[in-house]
Ligand SMILES: Nc1ncnc2c1ncn2[C@@H]1O[C@H](COP(=O)(O)OP(=O)(O)O)[C@@H](O)[C@H]1O
């Protein structure tokens with residue numbers, strides 16, 4: 533089986549390595565841990581792995597572990613019986629059960645509370661659990677893919693993430709590179725999003741001006757591909773012509789003045805003239821006739837400029 537996922541763009545060395553690992557792990561039943569900053573494509577990678585696994589006919593179920601407070605998250609994961617807690621007016625099936633014969637994607641596992649970590653550990657060990665308020669033990673056949681943008685090893689060291697759960701999840705880690713470390717992919721990604729949003733919104737834009745890619749290469753991309761996707765969507769909507777320019781990008785991409793760049797400002801014409809006269813005076817040992825001749829100005833004019841520019845030699849040199 534060859535790895536097929538047309539929506540995953542990337543040909544940079546780091547992205548190729550990630551794709552190679554995804555290809556290797558997809559057909560196995562191994563638990564996968566996807567690591568990487570926010571917006572680097574962890575959820576997209578999880579889908580790609582599922583679609584290239586033997587479970588691809590089965591469900592792909594997503595749980596965002598950061599989205600819900602503990603009691604709601606546990607009922608989301610394990611389900612509950614009617615009356616299990618206030619507000620549980622009917623029985624509910626949890627995501628573990630919904631993912632039976634498929635893949636369960638546990639997003640943002642670094643945000644799990646200690647109690648929920650313990651419950652998930654048990655399911656990973658035995659594939660068994662009880663819905664809240666129930667004595668029935670359910671058995672499920674699920675493959676786990678987990679993701680986090682946190683440093684789980686550091687969390688284990690400081691005691692906020694269970695070591696045993698960490699080892700259960702850390703079977704086959706794959707790190708998705710941040711966009712700033714795969715700038716080679718920018719032309720492909722921008723092209724991909726340009727086409728997507730041009731078609732979606734029926735816009736005339738056909739290509740990017742070269743300075744757009746240049747400015748994008750200089751930007752640090754804290755929100756990674758998601759940020760690029762949002763910027764491209766807005767830019768394509770704003771663009772009136774066939775060429776997308778810097779004017780359609782947010783302020784962070786606009787050309788900046790030297791002061792903003794932290795460079796020394798360009799010298800003014802007066803500063804340049806003063807420097808030129810100073811160097812010529814030095815070169816001809818303050819021989820004013822010679823200097824005036826070289827500068828093609830009159831001696832009076834030279835004397836005047838020496839005065840206004842404060843170029844008179846210090847006393848000891850004036851002898
Ligand atoms: N390699 C890629 N090629 C195309 N689109 C991508 C790629 N990586 C991420 N995306 C898109 O960027 C957005 C963020 O990706 P997502 O998987 O949600 O990131 P994460 O889960 O790491 O925060 C999604 O819309 C996704 O489709």
Ligand SMILES: [Mg+2]
Pocket residue numbers: 571574575639
């Ligand atoms: Mg995500």
